[in-house]
Amino acid sequence: MRNTGTALWLSIASDLRDDLSEGRYGPGDKLPTEAQLAERFGVNRHTIRHALSALVEDGLVRTRRGAGVFVTARPTEYPIGKRVRFTENLLKAGRMPAKRTLSLEIRLATDGEARALGIALGDPVLAYHGLSLADGQPVALAESVFPLERLSGLEHALREADSVTLALKKIGVADYTRASTRVTAVLANATQALHLHLREGDPLLRTTSVNVDQDHLPVEYGRTWFAGDRVTLTLEA
The missing domain is CATH 1.10.10.10 (Winged helix-like DNA-binding domain superfamily/Winged helix DNA-binding domain)
Structure with a gap:
C-alpha cells in the first residue's frame, strides 16, 4: 500500500x-x-x-x-545553409532519418513556381510531396517542384531513389546548393496536422527555398513545413 x-x-x-x-x-x-x-x-x-x-x-x-x-520530444537541430541535406542533418543530430513519398505528379507551373525556377508560366514541372521522419516520428512535410524540361528522367529517378540528392545525381546534377531561404511561422491545416500527428492550428515553421546547380540554374523550388516543437532551425553562414 x-x-x-x-x-x-x-x-x-x-x-x-x-x-x-x-x-x-x-x-x-x-x-x-x-x-x-x-x-x-x-x-x-x-x-x-x-x-x-x-x-x-x-x-x-x-x-x-x-x-x-x-x-516531450527533444527538438532536432536542423541547420539551414548552402548545403541542406535532410539525411546528413538528422544523422549529425543523432537521429535516425527516414522519408516517405506521398505523391509525384507532372503538372503545369504556377506563376510563383515559374519565377522561382526561371521558366515560363505553364511549363511542365514535377511536383514531389513527401513526409520526413526522425526516429520514426514525423517532423516535416515537403513539397519540391522541379523544372521537367531541364531535368529529363527525374520522375523515374525519384521513384527509384526516394531521395532528391540521389535522384539528381542519377540524371547528371552532381551537386546543388541553396540560393535562398525564407522562414515563416504558420499554423497547421487539417491535412498537415494529420500527417504530422498534430492538432489543426498547431504552430509550424515553413521554409521556402530555391536550389541551384553548379551553373547556378534553379533545379528545385521547395517548401517545407516543420513541426514547430520538434525542430530547431539554425541558420549557417
Missing part, C-alpha cells in the same frame, strides 16, 4: 517520472490513456489527471487534444 501521508497524485507522478527516466517511454511516445493509468494505479481519472498536470508543468510531457499525452 502507498504511504497515506503522501498525496496519491504525487506518488503517481513520481512513478511516471521513473518510467520516463528508465526509458519505458521515449521522446515522442504516447503514454497510456487516463483510463489505463487509473486501472494501473487503482485510482480515479481525476487523480491521474492531477498527476499528469504535474508532468506537463515540469515539461516532461505535453497533451494534444483528442490525441492523448506524449513524452
Whole structure:
C-alpha cells in the first residue's frame, strides 16, 4: 500500500517520472490513456489527471487534444545553409532519418513556381510531396517542384531513389546548393496536422527555398513545413 501521508497524485507522478527516466517511454511516445493509468494505479481519472498536470508543468510531457499525452520530444537541430541535406542533418543530430513519398505528379507551373525556377508560366514541372521522419516520428512535410524540361528522367529517378540528392545525381546534377531561404511561422491545416500527428492550428515553421546547380540554374523550388516543437532551425553562414 502507498504511504497515506503522501498525496496519491504525487506518488503517481513520481512513478511516471521513473518510467520516463528508465526509458519505458521515449521522446515522442504516447503514454497510456487516463483510463489505463487509473486501472494501473487503482485510482480515479481525476487523480491521474492531477498527476499528469504535474508532468506537463515540469515539461516532461505535453497533451494534444483528442490525441492523448506524449513524452516531450527533444527538438532536432536542423541547420539551414548552402548545403541542406535532410539525411546528413538528422544523422549529425543523432537521429535516425527516414522519408516517405506521398505523391509525384507532372503538372503545369504556377506563376510563383515559374519565377522561382526561371521558366515560363505553364511549363511542365514535377511536383514531389513527401513526409520526413526522425526516429520514426514525423517532423516535416515537403513539397519540391522541379523544372521537367531541364531535368529529363527525374520522375523515374525519384521513384527509384526516394531521395532528391540521389535522384539528381542519377540524371547528371552532381551537386546543388541553396540560393535562398525564407522562414515563416504558420499554423497547421487539417491535412498537415494529420500527417504530422498534430492538432489543426498547431504552430509550424515553413521554409521556402530555391536550389541551384553548379551553373547556378534553379533545379528545385521547395517548401517545407516543420513541426514547430520538434525542430530547431539554425541558420549557417
